Structures are given as structure tokens and as C-alpha cells.
Amino acid sequence: MSTYLQFIVLGFGLAAVYIGLSGGLLLVYRSTGIINFAQGATAMWGAYVFAQLRRDGTLVLPIGSLEFDEKPSTPVALAIGLLMALLLGLLTHYLVFRPVRRAPALAQVVVSVALMLTIQALVVLRFGPNNIPIEAIVPDGSLDVFGTTVSSAELVMAGIMVALSALIWAYFRFTRAGAATRAAAENERGATLMGFSADRLAALAMVMASFVSTMGVVLGASLTGLNPLNYSLLVVPALAVLLVARMESVATIVIASLALGAFQSVLNLLTGENWWPVWAQSGVDQVVPFLVIIVILFAFGGRIPSRGSLQTVKLPDVRIPRFRPIPAAVVVVATGVLLAVTSGTYRFGLTYSIILMLLALSYVVITGYLGQISLAQAAFAGAAGFMLSKVTTGWGLPFPVALVFCSLVAAGLGMLVALPAFRIRGAQLAIVTIAAALAIERFVFNNYSLTPPSGNPIANPTLFGLNLGVREGSDIARLSFSLTVLVVAALVVWGFIRLASGDTGRTFLAVRANERAAAASGINVRLTKLVGFGLSAFIAGVAGCLIGYSAGQLSAESFTVFVGLQVLAVAYLGGITSVGGAMIAGVIGPLGIVYVLLHNVFDFGDYYALISGLALIATAIVNPVGVAGEASRIADLVRSRRSRPPAPPGIDSAPNADDRKVAVSDAG
Known part of the structure; x- marks a missing residue:
């Protein structure tokens, strides 16, 4: 005693x-x-x-x-x-x-x-x-x-x-x-x-x-x-x-x-x-x-008491995406060409930017579309990554079956973390998710009985006998792996656009705008939150598996709480309500191509976290719609001015709003 x-x-x-x-x-x-x-x-x-x-x-x-x-x-x-x-x-x-x-x-x-x-x-x-x-x-x-x-x-x-x-x-x-x-x-x-x-x-x-x-x-x-x-x-x-x-x-x-x-x-x-x-x-x-x-x-x-406020402010507007085959094909082909003409760390930086885009896209789903503040996306990615090590080296599951299976495991974990969202939202949900992320990091990722300190090797992906691994000899970023990541990312983005532009996306936006009104209109709010958390965790899981394949051997440092917060930072900087914002986030994200350029060309790599933190503070205060949102707003303004007829003398005319732009406000 x-x-x-x-x-x-x-x-x-x-x-x-x-x-x-x-x-x-x-x-x-x-x-x-x-x-x-x-x-x-x-x-x-x-x-x-x-x-x-x-x-x-x-x-x-x-x-x-x-x-x-x-x-x-x-x-x-x-x-x-x-x-x-x-x-x-x-x-x-x-x-x-x-x-x-x-x-x-x-x-x-x-x-x-x-x-x-x-x-x-x-x-x-x-x-x-x-x-x-x-x-x-x-x-x-x-x-x-x-x-x-x-x-x-x-x-x-x-x-x-x-x-x-x-x-x-x-x-x-x-x-x-x-x-x-x-x-x-x-x-x-x-x-x-x-x-x-x-x-x-x-x-x-x-x-x-x-x-x-x-x-x-x-x-x-x-x-x-x-x-x-x-x-x-x-x-x-x-x-x-x-x-x-x-x-x-x-x-x-x-x-x-x-x-x-x-x-x-x-x-x-x-x-x-x-x-x-x-x-x-x-x-x-x-x-x-x-x-x-x-x-x-x-x-x-x-x-739990909340603080009185003088007013409420709208969340950033959401633009319902449309699938445009020709622009999409141009983006995919251009990215493939960039991957083909680069090599070494620059190709790896581009490849990692694509992976980070998927992780940022998971924030777009859960926060941008559903309005739920989750700080646990890196934990979901890590869960899929560490599971990938188990199923590829222990069970022998081949690519892409292993990727889908591990992403579904992450989706299940995301739906489990979603249970508190039935009763809370806003900052309180952020508290739950960051606590969950820290618990998963310390209890699972840093637990040597579950994730041995010797490392968590991951077998190279192969398809029809082709080696799609990231490394071979002195080549640290093989083109076949980079193109595989590009194809997987394109399929995930296409699937998200299909869901977001349909009934599922509109249901998400209805819950984001006002949960009580959504329930009154017949929407199952709890089921919608489960689907949203599961979908975002699945996308994060895909990113986690690709991170695992890109490393060949995982460690807990790949999925810490701070990694998740840094990705949230760049997702908000890029624009947390759009696919374009996720793409920008991938480009400027940690270990992405901008990070590689800052480190190799300008020797600013050590200042990346400081720069991104300061930029995020400025963005949250001055420009909450992010880079993509501001670019879209300017493009809408230019188009409306070109398309509207001249106003008669003495009469002002306002630009027409884009009918596919949905403004929703924070109900929490």
C-alpha cells in the first residue's frame, strides 16, 4: 500500500x-x-x-x-x-x-x-x-x-x-x-x-x-x-x-x-x-x-454551457462539383507527364503530393461537406497503413485487394469514432477526435507489442506480375508506382464527385446547414454522420495505404497527431470545401512538391511548419474560403461581369450567383 x-x-x-x-x-x-x-x-x-x-x-x-x-x-x-x-x-x-x-x-x-x-x-x-x-x-x-x-x-x-x-x-x-x-x-x-x-x-x-x-x-x-x-x-x-x-x-x-x-x-x-x-x-x-x-x-x-455570442458567421460556401471529362483528362495526363519527366526526390515529392491530396480530401468530406470537425484523419490513415503491413506480409493479400480491405478497416474505425457525433458537434467534437487520435497513436502505433520497433514491412504492390513498388536499386521513385498512385487517386476523386453531386452530397450539406431542419425533412441525421465519417475515413485509409507502399516500412512517426494537424492546416489553406482545395493542399503539404522545392532549392525545409502555421492563421482570419475558394469567387465575378448585359444608365445590376453554389451556415 x-x-x-x-x-x-x-x-x-x-x-x-x-x-x-x-x-x-x-x-x-x-x-x-x-x-x-x-x-x-x-x-x-x-x-x-x-x-x-x-x-x-x-x-x-x-x-x-x-x-x-x-x-x-x-x-x-x-x-x-x-x-x-x-x-x-x-x-x-x-x-x-x-x-x-x-x-x-x-x-x-x-x-x-x-x-x-x-x-x-x-x-x-x-x-x-x-x-x-x-x-x-x-x-x-x-x-x-x-x-x-x-x-x-x-x-x-x-x-x-x-x-x-x-x-x-x-x-x-x-x-x-x-x-x-x-x-x-x-x-x-x-x-x-x-x-x-x-x-x-x-x-x-x-x-x-x-x-x-x-x-x-x-x-x-x-x-x-x-x-x-x-x-x-x-x-x-x-x-x-x-x-x-x-x-x-x-x-x-x-x-x-x-x-x-x-x-x-x-x-x-x-x-x-x-x-x-x-x-x-x-x-x-x-x-x-x-x-x-x-x-x-x-x-x-x-x-455543457456554451458562451453567448453577438452574432453567427457563415461557414465557407460549398460548390457542388460536376464531373467534366475533358478538364479531368487534361489534369490527369498533365500530372502523368510531370511524373514521367521528373525523377528522384522531385518525382517522389509529386507522388507524395497526390497522396496528401487524398488525405486532404478526407477533410473536405467530413468538415467541408458534413460540417463535422475531425482531428483524427491521420489516425485513420495510420490504422489502414499498419493493417496493410499485417495483411501483405502475414496474410499475403495482393494489391489492390489489400488496399481496399485496409481502407474498409479504417472506415469502420471512423464510424466508431463517429458515435459521439450523434450528441455533439463543433469544438466539442474536435476535442473528442484529437483525444481519439492521441490515444490511437500512443496505444496502438507506439505499442511495440502491436507495432514492433524493428519496423512494419510492407510487401511491394504487384498487378498481373508487374512490380509496382516504389523502389528498385538506386531508383527511389519508380514511374510505375507513381502512375499507380495517380490512377488510384483519380478513381477516388471520381467516386467522391459522383457522391457529392448526388443525393448523398446534398444530404451532407443539409445536415451541415441545420441538423434539426434536416431531421424534420426526413433525413436520418445519425446515418448520414455515420456514412460521412466512414467515407472520409475510407479515403484517409487509401492515403495511409499509399503512404505505406511509398515507404515500404511504416513507423509511428508517419501518422502522429501533428501530421494530421499539418494536413488539416494545408487543407484549410487550399480550401476545405472543394476538390480543388484538396489538390492545392496536396501540392503545399508536408513532404509534397512545394516542401521538396523549399528544402532542395531554397533550404527552407526546416521552416516549413512555421510558415504553414502562420499562413493558416492568416487564412482563417482573412480568407476562410481558402485559395481555391477565393480563385473560384474571382472567376465567378469575372464570368458574371462578362455575361450580364449592360445596365441602363442610373441602374445598378448585381452579378448573378452561380446556381451550383450552395451557401450553408454553421448551426452548431
């Missing part, structure tokens, strides 16, 4: 991080209505600044750095790190969140995801990708609890964060600004009419959120070190804590954080026991937040 008590106390160190991050999430949500998926990333910036100051006396800035003559003391370094965090919070509010405060949930989720990618990429560039130690600000020690010697540092860490949480509670309960923030959360219009500035309240809350979150990371990282990937994704269990607190109770946040941290610590102890199953020894602690989120949203999803 003493061992369990020791591990419970050790879990309080992780709980300190959860308290800080979930407290910051609460402050941001109550003041802006935005779920800040970048809370962990923004919090770790100040912690990195503090760590670097204590290591060598360098104050690292986003651009440039300042050298101190001697290392600052711990209190001074901590003060500087917290100040940098507060400044980042202010910049985040005014440059990122303020412009999308009245935007639909999709734009808010996308912009916070873009901020996460941007800061995480900036941290990697400025501090490096490896784990770095951080000096403890709480002294080591021990004390006796019920006859058991336990570490006192974790108890002090938890105590500090509990005290900061008490200050947050007092702010909401006793201060005029806190009362105004609570009022604005219920009715922003009423609070504005009473003379409160929602903008200033949000800026103040953002500063407080930055302070408390950074303190939590500084405390917790002294136990584990700082890592840009891990601390960015610690927002997922913090979101689980926030949902347990129903996005309003500070006391519940503290209790739930302590319980979750202690439970995960004890769970790590149990996984080392002889009786614990081998297949469940890796990543099981990451499944817990996902299960918590599922239970809470299923039980209380309809009663």
Missing part, C-alpha cells in the same frame, strides 16, 4: 500541469468562447525561456536573442519567463483570437490548431527538438504520510497550483471584472450594453491564463524535462479535466486534475506488474483522458 501512496503523490506533479493548463483553458473559454488547443504550446514558451536563461544566460526571443553577462538568478529568470508568457498571451489575443471571436466554430478550432503548430515549430527552431532539463524551483525533500515516506516536491507543486486556482475562483467570484466576464459568457450583448468591454476582459483573461499555465509547465517540467511535442499535447488531458468541470467550476478542475494525475501515475505502476497484459503496457495512460472525454460528453454533452 505504501508504494501506491508514493505513486499517487508522484502523480501530483503531473496534476500541477493539468491544473495550470485547464485553468488557462477555462479563463480563455469563459472570456472568448474559444477552446484554445494551443494552451500547452503557449505555456511552454515561457518555460523554455526560463530554462535557457538558467542554462547559459541567453534570453531567446522569437527573432534574435539577448546575452546576459552572467546567468540570472532563479527568481529573475522565472520573472522574465513569465513576462514573456504574458506578452505572448497579449499578442495571441489581439492578433489571433480577437479577429475570430465571432467566427464559426470551425474557424476558431482551425486558428487555435494553427497557433499550436506555429509555436511548436518556433520552439523547435529556437530551442531544438530534443528534451532539455529545467531547473526545479521547488526544493527536493520528503515527509512522512501515514507511515510512508513520500516526496514533498510534488505536494508543494500541487499546493502552488491550488493556490493559483483559488485566485482564479476569487477573480470570478469577487471582482467586478470577473463578474463581467461571467456575465459576458452568458450574454455578451447584455454585458456590452451594461458598459463592459468584452475585448478588454478577454485580454485580461488571456494574460491570467498565460501566467497560470506557464507556472504549471515550469513546475511539472522540472520532473520530466521540456519536450515540444509532449507539452503541446498535454492540452488533451487538460481538456478532459475542463469537460469534467463542465467548463465552469474551478474547484472541480483542481479535484479532477489531482485525480487524473494520481490515477495515471498508479496506472504506470500497474503496467509493470507481471499480471498486467503485455499488449496494454504502452500508452494506456493516454486512453484514460479519451475515455473520460467520451463519458462526459455522452452524459452531459447537451448540457
Whole structure:
């Protein structure tokens, strides 16, 4: 029993991080209505600044750095790190969140995801990708609890964060600004009419959120070190804590954080026991937040309070696609010619762009057409890819049967993840899907009993005796493989256009526009969501299988949560409501042809994640229809001006709208 008590106390160190991050999430949500998926990333910036100051006396800035003559003391370094965090919070509010405060949930989720990618990429560039130690600000020690010697540092860490949480509670309960923030959360219009500035309240809350979150990371990282990937994704269990607190109770946040941290610590102890199953020894602690989120949203999803808003804004318009044989043939032939005249890394970049186009197309289906915000598409692709390794090397399934079978497995997984969408949508569904993606990554892809560290080899595809593999000798991108990818992609796009232009596509758009109205008109909303998730996961599965064939041997790094978020970023940049947007996303996506050019010609490959993150923030704020949507809008405007007759003098005439353009708004 003493061992369990020791591990419970050790879990309080992780709980300190959860308290800080979930407290910051609460402050941001109550003041802006935005779920800040970048809370962990923004919090770790100040912690990195503090760590670097204590290591060598360098104050690292986003651009440039300042050298101190001697290392600052711990209190001074901590003060500087917290100040940098507060400044980042202010910049985040005014440059990122303020412009999308009245935007639909999709734009808010996308912009916070873009901020996460941007800061995480900036941290990697400025501090490096490896784990770095951080000096403890709480002294080591021990004390006796019920006859058991336990570490006192974790108890002090938890105590500090509990005290900061008490200050947050007092702010909401006793201060005029806190009362105004609570009022604005219920009715922003009423609070504005009473003379409160929602903008200033949000800026103040953002500063407080930055302070408390950074303190939590500084405390917790002294136990584990700082890592840009891990601390960015610690927002997922913090979101689980926030949902347990129903996005309003500070006391519940503290209790739930302590319980979750202690439970995960004890769970790590149990996984080392002889009786614990081998297949469940890796990543099981990451499944817990996902299960918590599922239970809470299923039980209380309809009663979780939402924030009042002054207005709603339409989602990007959807253009129902039409299959045009001649333009399609021109695109396919031109792509084939490009593949034939290139070689090496450039041909591989073009081939990978085609694969990424399919992965982006899965976002077009689920988010652009159905209006469901899914952050788990890379997990679906990975599930198909790892299954492909099993069926080609173990079962001997040939191409293309193996590709179809594994994509159907991904579709089944997508339909399983769709079950929470029966009760929730918008940002809450985004929370579920990112938690599911992280759980799948840690519990399946990084589980050596399921995916051995020696690698997951995939047999080369063959058809009628022809070798369609990607490599042979020194040729790293064989033309036969690239043409095979092109044919598969063309068939998938053709199938999507047929579905999207028919009754299925119109049903998707009806559910996207208004689920209640769709149900009233006789549409089975639940079945439509199942079909939409299944179809998008199937397309993602096809992309995952092609990634597997292109690599020959898969690893978990191919399908991380960050890979999925990067593809979402380029899908939104290209235009998340159209096939053309997916094509643009494939061209500019990670490891695609633009990435290859940036890396080989301009040597900007290391800055790709930062550039794409900044571009996504700008796109979500300024041009939510993406590149393809804006190009289509300009083309429509030009055509309408050419086709309409001259207006009589003194009479203005408006351009005619394209009758195949369907405008739908966010009902969530």
C-alpha cells in the first residue's frame, strides 16, 4: 500500500500541469468562447525561456536573442519567463483570437490548431527538438504520510497550483471584472450594453491564463524535462479535466486534475506488474483522458454551457462539383507527364503530393461537406497503413485487394469514432477526435507489442506480375508506382464527385446547414454522420495505404497527431470545401512538391511548419474560403461581369450567383 501512496503523490506533479493548463483553458473559454488547443504550446514558451536563461544566460526571443553577462538568478529568470508568457498571451489575443471571436466554430478550432503548430515549430527552431532539463524551483525533500515516506516536491507543486486556482475562483467570484466576464459568457450583448468591454476582459483573461499555465509547465517540467511535442499535447488531458468541470467550476478542475494525475501515475505502476497484459503496457495512460472525454460528453454533452455570442458567421460556401471529362483528362495526363519527366526526390515529392491530396480530401468530406470537425484523419490513415503491413506480409493479400480491405478497416474505425457525433458537434467534437487520435497513436502505433520497433514491412504492390513498388536499386521513385498512385487517386476523386453531386452530397450539406431542419425533412441525421465519417475515413485509409507502399516500412512517426494537424492546416489553406482545395493542399503539404522545392532549392525545409502555421492563421482570419475558394469567387465575378448585359444608365445590376453554389451556415 505504501508504494501506491508514493505513486499517487508522484502523480501530483503531473496534476500541477493539468491544473495550470485547464485553468488557462477555462479563463480563455469563459472570456472568448474559444477552446484554445494551443494552451500547452503557449505555456511552454515561457518555460523554455526560463530554462535557457538558467542554462547559459541567453534570453531567446522569437527573432534574435539577448546575452546576459552572467546567468540570472532563479527568481529573475522565472520573472522574465513569465513576462514573456504574458506578452505572448497579449499578442495571441489581439492578433489571433480577437479577429475570430465571432467566427464559426470551425474557424476558431482551425486558428487555435494553427497557433499550436506555429509555436511548436518556433520552439523547435529556437530551442531544438530534443528534451532539455529545467531547473526545479521547488526544493527536493520528503515527509512522512501515514507511515510512508513520500516526496514533498510534488505536494508543494500541487499546493502552488491550488493556490493559483483559488485566485482564479476569487477573480470570478469577487471582482467586478470577473463578474463581467461571467456575465459576458452568458450574454455578451447584455454585458456590452451594461458598459463592459468584452475585448478588454478577454485580454485580461488571456494574460491570467498565460501566467497560470506557464507556472504549471515550469513546475511539472522540472520532473520530466521540456519536450515540444509532449507539452503541446498535454492540452488533451487538460481538456478532459475542463469537460469534467463542465467548463465552469474551478474547484472541480483542481479535484479532477489531482485525480487524473494520481490515477495515471498508479496506472504506470500497474503496467509493470507481471499480471498486467503485455499488449496494454504502452500508452494506456493516454486512453484514460479519451475515455473520460467520451463519458462526459455522452452524459452531459447537451448540457455543457456554451458562451453567448453577438452574432453567427457563415461557414465557407460549398460548390457542388460536376464531373467534366475533358478538364479531368487534361489534369490527369498533365500530372502523368510531370511524373514521367521528373525523377528522384522531385518525382517522389509529386507522388507524395497526390497522396496528401487524398488525405486532404478526407477533410473536405467530413468538415467541408458534413460540417463535422475531425482531428483524427491521420489516425485513420495510420490504422489502414499498419493493417496493410499485417495483411501483405502475414496474410499475403495482393494489391489492390489489400488496399481496399485496409481502407474498409479504417472506415469502420471512423464510424466508431463517429458515435459521439450523434450528441455533439463543433469544438466539442474536435476535442473528442484529437483525444481519439492521441490515444490511437500512443496505444496502438507506439505499442511495440502491436507495432514492433524493428519496423512494419510492407510487401511491394504487384498487378498481373508487374512490380509496382516504389523502389528498385538506386531508383527511389519508380514511374510505375507513381502512375499507380495517380490512377488510384483519380478513381477516388471520381467516386467522391459522383457522391457529392448526388443525393448523398446534398444530404451532407443539409445536415451541415441545420441538423434539426434536416431531421424534420426526413433525413436520418445519425446515418448520414455515420456514412460521412466512414467515407472520409475510407479515403484517409487509401492515403495511409499509399503512404505505406511509398515507404515500404511504416513507423509511428508517419501518422502522429501533428501530421494530421499539418494536413488539416494545408487543407484549410487550399480550401476545405472543394476538390480543388484538396489538390492545392496536396501540392503545399508536408513532404509534397512545394516542401521538396523549399528544402532542395531554397533550404527552407526546416521552416516549413512555421510558415504553414502562420499562413493558416492568416487564412482563417482573412480568407476562410481558402485559395481555391477565393480563385473560384474571382472567376465567378469575372464570368458574371462578362455575361450580364449592360445596365441602363442610373441602374445598378448585381452579378448573378452561380446556381451550383450552395451557401450553408454553421448551426452548431
